[in-house]
Amino acid sequence: MTGPRKRRPRSLLAWALVSWLCVGAIVSLSLALRFGFDPYVLTSAVAACLAFVLFAFAVADLALVCTGRDPLNIDDPAPILRSRWTMPLTAAGAMVLAGLWWG
Amino acid sequence: MLALALALWLALGAATIQTVLQVRDVTCFDDSRAPVWPAEWRYYAMAITCYLAFVAGRLTPGLRFYAREIRALRKTNPAAAAAREHVPGKAAIAAQAGLMLLFGLFTLALAYEALGLYQLDFGAGSLHPITTYTRCAIAMDPVRATFVAASISYLLGHWLWWR
Numbered sequence: 001m002t003g004p005r006k007r008r009p010r011s012l013l014a015w016a017l018v019s020w021l022c023v024g025a026i027v028s029l030s031l032a033l034r035f036g037f038d039p040y041v042l043t044s045a046v047a048a049c050l051a052f053v054l055f056a057f058a059v060a061d062l063a064l065v066c067t068g069r070d071p072l073n074i075d076d077p078a079p080i081l082r083s084r085w086t087m088p089l090t091a092a093g094a095m096v097l098a099g100l101w102w103g
Numbered sequence: 104m105l106a107l108a109l110a111l112w113l114a115l116g117a118a119t120i121q122t123v124l125q126v127r128d129v130t131c132f133d134d135s136r137a138p139v140w141p142a143e144w145r146y147y148a149m150a151i152t153c154y155l156a157f158v159a160g161r162l163t164p165g166l167r168f169y170a171r172e173i174r175a176l177r178k179t180n181p182a183a184a185a186a187r188e189h190v191p192g193k194a195a196i197a198a199q200a201g202l203m204l205l206f207g208l209f210t211l212a213l214a215y216e217a218l219g220l221y222q223l224d225f226g227a228g229s230l231h232p233i234t235t236y237t238r239c240a241i242a243m244d245p246v247r248a249t250f251v252a253a254s255i256s257y258l259l260g261h262w263l264w265w266r
Contacts, residue, residue: 035221036225051209054206058199058206059203061199065195088158091260099146
């Protein structure tokens, strides 16, 4: 008899955030310990980690589509991704942050 | 149309970089600790232009014949419109491969940015971050730099924010 299965996040958004958090934390800690704390370097590295996580999801999606299976479903459990304000607010926030950090 | 836009963008970007590399007395700087809010209005104009281009990228698919057709069909027959919206197999694979390529390029560019910032801040090498070249391009030719940045914003809005 099997016990209750562990709950896993069903949302792709949750998976992406958790993956980004883990990869970003590992990379940031490694860089900070190896080279010292530099907010500009660490911010760029954490942003690169986000791009890498999205890249990994895109690779997984492409593999699923090429093998004839359903692609990853971002619509179902992640209503925030469906909001009409997500993209414009993200773009505006990214531009303000880029201006603050690199302007 | 997208291929033409990409080719034009690449040509403009290459021309801008070549011009920047050839000019010697450009007022550009490496220091990432510039004033938090730049005093010159052109930086804000550039940011607003890019944001408007991003929104325009979202809105322009509505001008396409295909989108108009779907919208009209949705009013009369929602089920048929939903079926028509389904992206064909090869197109889905091409779009997904393009997205993968885009995120791969983002990853490489940001990793290079981090490396360039590290070498600059710690005096560990001769690489410069991408933002240094961006500052040079803005200082040397703000109109062309704004056009390139706005065209990238337009493509991103058109591609990533199409629904």
